[in-house]
Amino acid sequence: MNHPAHNGSRLKPKHQRLVLIVIALIALIGAGLLAAYALRNQANYFYLPEQMQADPPEVGQAVRLGGMVEQGSLATDPDGVTLRFAVTGNDGSRIPVQFSGIAPDLFVEGSGVVAEGRLAADGTFVADNLLAKHDENYVPRELEGMSQRQVAEVTEETTVGIE
Amino acid sequence: MIAELGHAALWLAAALAALQMASGFLALRAAEGSEIAALVRPSAIVQGALASFSFAMLLWLFAVTDLSVKLVAANSHSLKPLVFKLSGTWGNHEGSMLLWVTVMSLAGALIALIERRLPDRTMNATLGAQGLVALGFYAFLILSSNPFERLPVPAPEGLGLNPLLQDIGLAFHPPTLYMGYVGLSVAFSFAVGALLTRQVTPDFASAMRPWVLGAWVFLTLGIVAGSYWAYYELGWGGWWFWDPVENASLMPWLAATALLHSTSVLASRDALRVWTIMLGVVAFSMSMVGTFLVRSGILTSVHAFAVDPERGTFILILLGLFIGGALLLFALRANTISEGQRFNATSREGALVFNNVMLSAILAIVLLGTLYPLLTEAFDVRVSVGPPYFNPVGAIFAVPMFAIMAIGPLLRWRQDRVERIRPELSLFAALVLVALIGFGIVANVAILPLLGLALGIGLAVASFLPLRGRSLKRVPLATWGMVVAHFGIAVALLGMASESAFSREKLAAIEPGQTTQVGPWSVTLSDVVPVAGPNWTALEGRLSASYDGSEPVALTPQSRRFWAPPQQTTESALSTRWNGQLYAVIGDRSPDGRWQLRLWWKPFVTLIWYGGLLVALGGALALVGRVITDVRRRRIAARIVERRSDREALA
Numbered sequence: 001m002n003h004p005a006h007n008g009s010r011l012k013p014k015h016q017r018l019v020l021i022v023i024a025l026i027a028l029i030g031a032g033l034l035a036a037y038a039l040r041n042q043a044n045y046f047y048l049p050e051q052m053q054a055d056p057p058e059v060g061q062a063v064r065l066g067g068m069v070e071q072g073s074l075a076t077d078p079d080g081v082t083l084r085f086a087v088t089g090n091d092g093s094r095i096p097v098q099f100s101g102i103a104p105d106l107f108v109e110g111s112g113v114v115a116e117g118r119l120a121a122d123g124t125f126v127a128d129n130l131l132a133k134h135d136e137n138y139v140p141r142e143l144e145g146m147s148q149r150q151v152a153e154v155t156e157e158t159t160v161g162i163e
Numbered sequence: 164m165i166a167e168l169g170h171a172a173l174w175l176a177a178a179l180a181a182l183q184m185a186s187g188f189l190a191l192r193a194a195e196g197s198e199i200a201a202l203v204r205p206s207a208i209v210q211g212a213l214a215s216f217s218f219a220m221l222l223w224l225f226a227v228t229d230l231s232v233k234l235v236a237a238n239s240h241s242l243k244p245l246v247f248k249l250s251g252t253w254g255n256h257e258g259s260m261l262l263w264v265t266v267m268s269l270a271g272a273l274i275a276l277i278e279r280r281l282p283d284r285t286m287n288a289t290l291g292a293q294g295l296v297a298l299g300f301y302a303f304l305i306l307s308s309n310p311f312e313r314l315p316v317p318a319p320e321g322l323g324l325n326p327l328l329q330d331i332g333l334a335f336h337p338p339t340l341y342m343g344y345v346g347l348s349v350a351f352s353f354a355v356g357a358l359l360t361r362q363v364t365p366d367f368a369s370a371m372r373p374w375v376l377g378a379w380v381f382l383t384l385g386i387v388a389g390s391y392w393a394y395y396e397l398g399w400g401g402w403w404f405w406d407p408v409e410n411a412s413l414m415p416w417l418a419a420t421a422l423l424h425s426t427s428v429l430a431s432r433d434a435l436r437v438w439t440i441m442l443g444v445v446a447f448s449m450s451m452v453g454t455f456l457v458r459s460g461i462l463t464s465v466h467a468f469a470v471d472p473e474r475g476t477f478i479l480i481l482l483g484l485f486i487g488g489a490l491l492l493f494a495l496r497a498n499t500i501s502e503g504q505r506f507n508a509t510s511r512e513g514a515l516v517f518n519n520v521m522l523s524a525i526l527a528i529v530l531l532g533t534l535y536p537l538l539t540e541a542f543d544v545r546v547s548v549g550p551p552y553f554n555p556v557g558a559i560f561a562v563p564m565f566a567i568m569a570i571g572p573l574l575r576w577r578q579d580r581v582e583r584i585r586p587e588l589s590l591f592a593a594l595v596l597v598a599l600i601g602f603g604i605v606a607n608v609a610i611l612p613l614l615g616l617a618l619g620i621g622l623a624v625a626s627f628l629p630l631r632g633r634s635l636k637r638v639p640l641a642t643w644g645m646v647v648a649h650f651g652i653a654v655a656l657l658g659m660a661s662e663s664a665f666s667r668e669k670l671a672a673i674e675p676g677q678t679t680q681v682g683p684w685s686v687t688l689s690d691v692v693p694v695a696g697p698n699w700t701a702l703e704g705r706l707s708a709s710y711d712g713s714e715p716v717a718l719t720p721q722s723r724r725f726w727a728p729p730q731q732t733t734e735s736a737l738s739t740r741w742n743g744q745l746y747a748v749i750g751d752r753s754p755d756g757r758w759q760l761r762l763w764w765k766p767f768v769t770l771i772w773y774g775g776l777l778v779a780l781g782g783a784l785a786l787v788g789r790v791i792t793d794v795r796r797r798r799i800a801a802r803i804v805e806r807r808s809d810r811e812a813l814a
Contacts, residue, residue, distance in 0.1 A: 042551040043539070
C-alpha cells in the first residue's frame with residue numbers, strides 16, 4: 001500500500017506498535033508494583049486468639065480475629081447496641097471483644113466467629129463487623145485453622161444432612 | 164425417564180461438540196469446498212438444540228420436584244414456590260454449569276446460523292475453537308458434576324435451597340452473568356479463528372463486535388443485579404464489598420470494556436489488531452478465572468455451592484489448556500499479523516488506547532488483590548484484602564481514565580489538535596474545578612468521594628458534548644449508545660461518591676413507641692409482631708419513618724427464620740425517595756425489652772444502579788444500531804448481486 005517514495009517511513013508502523021507495547025508494559029508493571037506495595041500495607045491479617053496474645057498487632061491496625069465465642073461471656077451494654085464478649089483460642093487464650101451493631105443471624109455463645117476490627121490500647125478488640133457462620137454450609141474459611149475438637153464441633157453444627 | 168433423557172442428550176451434545184471441533188480444525192487443512200467443512204455449521208446447530216433439550220429436562224425435574232434425582236433432593240423442597248423451584252435449577256453447581264454450556268452451545272448455533280461476513284476458513288476455525296471450549300465444559304459436567312445423577316433410594320423430602328438464594332434477584336443474576344461469560348467465549352473463539360487463519364481484519368472485528376457488546380451488556384446487568392441483591396439481601400447496607408466473587412464478575416467486565424473499545428477501533432479504523440486479539444484472549448481468561456474462583460471452593464461465600472477440590476482442579480486444567488493454548492498460539496502468530504493503520508497520540512484512537520491501558524491496569528490491580536490471599540495462604544499467612552486496598556489503588560488509574568473518557572469522544576480519528584476542542588475542554592475543567600472547590604472546601608468531603616463527585620459532574624455534562632452541533636435525528640444509534648453508556652458511568656460514579664460522602668448511620672436500641680433520628684428522617688418503632696410466610700416465620704418491626712416532618716411511610720424490616728434448611732436471615736426494609744434511600748434493619752431484642760435498629764440514610768444511592776442500567780441500555784442501543792446497519796448492508800449487497808445477475812441474464 002505504501003508508495004515506494006515513502007520507503008523511509010515504512011519502519012514506523014513497527015515502531016509505533018513497539019511504543020504501544022512499551023507503554024502498556026510500563027503501565028502494567030507500574031500497576032503490579034503499586035499493588036504489591038499497597039497489598040503489603042493494606043492487607044488485613046488474620047489472628048487466632050493465641051497469636052494475638054503472643055504477638056499483638058499494632059494498636060489501630062485493621063486485622064481480623066477468629067475463634068470461639070466463650071460460653072457465658074456475652075453481655076449487652078446499657079445502650080442496648082454494644083455487645084461485649086470474649087473470643088477464646090485453643091490454649092485458653094482469651095481476647096475481650098466489643099462490637100456495636102446488629103450481630104449476625106447465627107451469632108451465639110459457643111459458636112465460631114471472625115471479628116473484623118482493630119485492637120484498642122486497653123487490649124480490647126473493637127470490631128466493626130462480625131462474620132458468623134452464614135448458613136449450614138458456610139463456615140468462615142479462617143475457622144478451618146482451629147483445633148480438631150473445634151473443627152468437629154463447628155462442622156457438626158454447621159453441616160446438616162449434606163453428605 | 165426424564166433424567167435419563169436429559170443425560171443422554173448431554174452425551175450426544177458432547178459428541179457433536181467433538182465433531183464440530185474436529186471438522187472445524189480439519190477443514191483448515193482441507194481443500195476449498197471440501198466435504199468435511201460442510202459438517203461444521205450443522206453440528207453446531209444440532210449441538211445447541213441438544214443442550215437446550217437437556218437443560219429443559221433439568222428444569223422439568225425441578226418443576227415437579229423429582230426427589231429421586233440427587234441434585235433436586237439436595238437443592239429443592241416440595242413446599243417451595245414454583246418460581247424458586249425453577250430458579251433453583253441453576254442455584255447449585257451442577258445446574259449452573261449445565262446452564263453455562265447450554266447458553267454456550269446456543270451461541271455457537273446462532274453464529275453457525277447467521278454469521279456470513281467472514282471467510283469460510285476463518286468461520287470454520289472459529290466454530291472449531293468454540294467446539295473445543297464447549298467440549299471441555301461438557302467433559303467437566305459429565306465426568307465430575309453430572310446434574311442427572313439418581314439417588315439409589317428417592318429422598319422423602321428435599322433439603323431446600325439456601326434462603327439467601329430464594330430471591331427473585333437470583334432468578335436473573337446468574338443467567339445474565341453466564342450470558343456475559345459465554346459471549347466472551349465467543350469473542351475468544353473468534354480471536355482464535357482469526358489467529359489461526361491470520362485474518363485479523365475489520366470484517367473480523369465487525370463480526371465479533373455484536374458478541375462483545377452483548378456480553379458486555381449482560382455482564383453489566385449481572386453486576387448491577389448482583390450488587391443490588393447484596394445491598395438489600397445481606398442487610399449490611401453496603402453495595403460492593405470487594406468480595407472475591409464480586410471481583411470475579413468485575414474482572415471480565417473490565418476486560419470486556421477494553422475489548423469493546425478496541426474492537427470498535429479495529430472495525431472502523433483497522434488499527435490495534437494484535438491488541439484486540441490479546442484482549443479477546445484475556446477477557447475469556449478472566450471469565451474462566453472467575454468461574455474457577457467461584458466454583459472451586461477455594462473461596463467461601465454464598466456462591467461457593469460445595470467445596471470440592473476435584474472440580475477446582477478440573478476447571479484449573481481447563482483454564483490452563485484453553486488459555487495456555489491461546490497464549491501460545493498468540494505468541495507464535497502475533498508477529499505474522501501486519502500492523503494496522505497508524506494514528507497520532509492526540510486522536511480518538513490515542514484516547515482509546517490510553518483508557519484501554521488504564522482498564523488493564525485496574526484489571527491487574529483487582530486480579531492481584533483477589534489472588535493475594537490465596538498466595539499468602541500457601542505460606543500459611545491468612546490475610547483478607549478489602550476496600551483500603553482496592554479503593555485508593557484503583558482510583559490512581561480510574562481518575563485519569565474518567566478524565567480521558569470525557570475528552571476522547573470529542574477528538575477526531577487518526578489525528579487531531581487539542582486547540583480544536585479547547586472550549587469543551589475548558590467547560591469540563593471548569594465543572595470539575597468548581598465541584599472540587601465546592602464539595603472539598605465547603606462540604607469538606609473526603610478525597611476519593613470528592614474526586615468521584617467532581618469527575619462525575621464533569622463527565623455527566625461532557626458525555627453529551629459529542630452531540631453538539633449535530634442534528635439529533637441523524638445521529639447514528641451506535642453513537643447514542645456511547646453517549647448513554649458514558650452518561651451512565653457518570654451517574655453511577657455520582658451515586659457511589661454520594662453514598663460514600665453523605666451517608667448517615669444510626670444504631671439504636673428502642674422500645675416500641677420510641678423515636679430515633681437518622682439524617683433528615685425520624686423513625687418511630689410502633690410494634691414488633693410475628694409473621695409467617697410459605698416456608699419461614701419472622702419477627703417483623705413496624706416502623707413509621709417521616710422525612711423532614713412530612714407524611715410518614717411504613718417500613719417493615721424482618722428477622723426471618725427458615726426451616727428448610729434451618730437458617731435465619733435479616734430482611735432489610737427500604738424507603739426510596741428521589742434523593743436517596745432509607746435503609747432499615749431490625750436486630751435482636753436486648754434483655755430489657757428494647758429492639759436493636761440499624762438505620763442508614765443514603766443520599767442518591769440509587770444512582771449507582773440507575774447508572775448501571777443506563778450503561779447497559781447504552782450497550783444495547785449500540786448493539787441494535789450495529790445489527791440494523793449490518794442487516795441493511797446485507798440487503799443492499801443482496802440487491803446488487805440480484806441486479807448484476809439480472810443484467811447478465813438480459814445480456
